[in-house]
Amino acid sequence: MVTLNLAPNIPDPDGFYERLIEAHRGLSDADSALLNARLILLLANQIGDRAILDAALEKAASLPIER
């Protein structure tokens, strides 16, 4: 079993978060969905490890859906 790294690992978290939101500014929901999908695919390829990807999918899906 791989363990996902859930400890802080992104330098300048506020800066990254801002960049992420900024990338979506002015986009329709459909365009945002496309952007997100591209991002996920690029990052998944960068990770390139099925065990880590599966663990991330599982973690993301396991949290309750709340809005």
Place this chain on the structure above:
Amino acid sequence: MSSFDYPTYPYRPAPEQLGETAPTSPVIVIGAGPVGLTIAIDLGQRGIPVILLDDDDTVSHGSRAICWSKRTLEIVDRLRLAEPLVERGINWRVGRVFRNDREVYRFDLLPEAGHKLPAFINLQQYHVEQALIEATPETVDLRFRHKVVAICQDADRVELTVETPDGRYTTKARYVVAADGAHSTTRAALGLSFEGRVFDERFLIADVKMKADFPTERWFWFDPPFHRGGSTLLHRQADDIWRIDFQLGPDADPQSERRPDRVLPRLKAMLGPKAEFDLEWVSIYTFRCRRMRRFRHGRIFFAGDSAHQVSPFGARGGNGGIQDVDNLAWKLAAVLGGQASDRLLDSYDDERVPATDENILNSTRSTDFITPKTATSRAFRDAVLSLAEDAPFARALVNSGRLSTPHSYADSPLSTPDSDAFTGGPPPGAPCPDAPITGPDGVSAWLLNQLGGDFALLVFEADPVDTDLRQVRIGGTGGWTDPEGLAAGRYDLRPGTCYLIRPDQHVAARWRYADGATVRRALHRARAAEHSTIETAPMEAR
């Protein structure tokens, strides 16, 4: 509309109708589609008399299968019938995928040389069926306009009720192969059903006859300028006929969409206003990815579309069906010939159910990529396509159909697991790869042709093994030579290496060294012999 001249095969009454008492047949095959014809020929060539019943008097109507895979051609070549098909068919191996009007992905299905048969040929299903009908041996009693209307079985035999223009008759068989297609009468008569998915998306098939200079490749478009929002497939067939397949969406009206006034504008938008073409065939289809839970029901075996259906993306329907009967024919022959017990026939399910699941999995994945069901699924699909042009990793995710490849019977009870170390070559259960070899007299041949249609041993640089099996020896005195080293490479051969090959040219077992007793044990296992008989009752193939 069609330029194909449909043959008509005459109805003839059966001996049973003329008051003769017919003996119980060894095998009756229901349905003379590609699958039924293939098994009838295979059994017939093995010397088993077969009755083949078909409710029609001609070949497949209109346009269905066009792509036949290398493995199918190898199976048909084992029956010595592949060469005319390959000659007549269109040989191809490259596929291109476009988005809008730009290429995003390209694949080559057989990038290496040294195989007798091509990766794929395209040939209309009616041509294939006609060639097979003409090749049925004397041992096959092919009866047109004999429709099976009822079927029942007991422990010893199957009884069929057959309807003809002259009325009904009954006939009996020890085993029945139900190759009667997606709407199988046999399946309905036994009260059996399918499990799996049905898709709503409608597709339009237009086969057109035209002189065009598109290359002989499979071209697939996502969202092309001439058919916004849908996908389109262009593929060449024999006789200057082209298959064009438009995705229409789930709400398209199947009645109006097939009318020429709807079809012609779509074709003109694609081919240009000046293109000259004739419509050969138009149909609207939806598809399913599903199978029966089991394919063996007592003395009745389901094969081809009667047992399973897949979407056409990947050409796995007809090709999968022909692999079903490749698996079944030698087993039926062995049981009828007394070389194996009825148990061997259970392995048809053990082997073909996982093979079918692999076909369904691939075909479902392609279908989900081509026809995304939700906004998110569509976003991912579009993301893949938009990345594919300059990010090579995304090209591997583009799925316009993963074309039929043979299944490897990895967990088969008939296989003897490896006990020696191999770093390559086909493992037990896998189909044998081909390679060019040369005889002592300098004559060139192909390895698969030498392996033939019975159990055989492939032996490398060693003396013959002490067994009655046919042996194909490569290297060593009197053996074949491997001029390019392709056989050695493809089978990971070292001096002494020995493969036991099944009649369907799948590997049963392999060793770095084998003596007669080792081979016999594996042979018994490959024939599903009872454990207790393994040492005491050696039965050799002849």
